Amino acid sequence: MKRSASAVWQGSLREGAGKLTTQSKTLDNTQYSFKTRFEDGVGTNPEELVAAAHAGCFTMQLSAFIGEAGFEIQSLETNCVITMENFTITNSDLTVVGKVAGLGNDQFQELVTKAEQNCPISKLLNAKISSTATLG
Structure with missing residues (x-):
């Protein structure tokens, strides 16, 4: 499987602007710039997209592990914060935050850690990854 996205940039770093487009067209000439990355501009930025990718990937991986363990998921809601220094x-x-009928907290924590370590985006990142999990 291969997925793609493209970036087009015009101008200098601080004054220029770019547009991002994904293969699926979910992002279609979506604006990004120095201001959207380091200030309060309108548009997206690479770190926000990494956060979305990691939240989505992790949640899908956790869903797979919970299903493999024989539990039915009511909902999983994940937030991801990317820190750049x-x-x-x-x-x-x-x-x-998970709502899973019959799943105990200890097993949930184990599955969260397993998902954190095994989702493809976690494996891609060269960063410290942490997770906090709550059963609702």
């Missing part, structure tokens, strides 16, 4: 992504912090 000195132009390096240093942390990806996942917070998940």
Whole structure:
């Protein structure tokens, strides 16, 4: 499987602007710029997209592990915060709230850790990854 996205940039770093397009067209000439990355501009930025990718990937992986363990998921809600320091992504912090009938907290925590370590985006990132999990 291969997936793709493209970026087009025009102008200098601070004054220029770019557009991102994904293969699926979910992002279709979506604006990004220095202001959207380092200030409060309108549009997206690479770190926000990494956060979305990690939250989505982790949640799908957790869903697979919970299903393999024989439980039915009512809902999983994951938030991801990406931290960038000195132009390096240093942390990806996942917070998940799960509603899963019959699943105990200890087993849920084990499955969360397993998903954190095994989702493809976690394996891609060269950053400290942490997770906090709550059963609702």
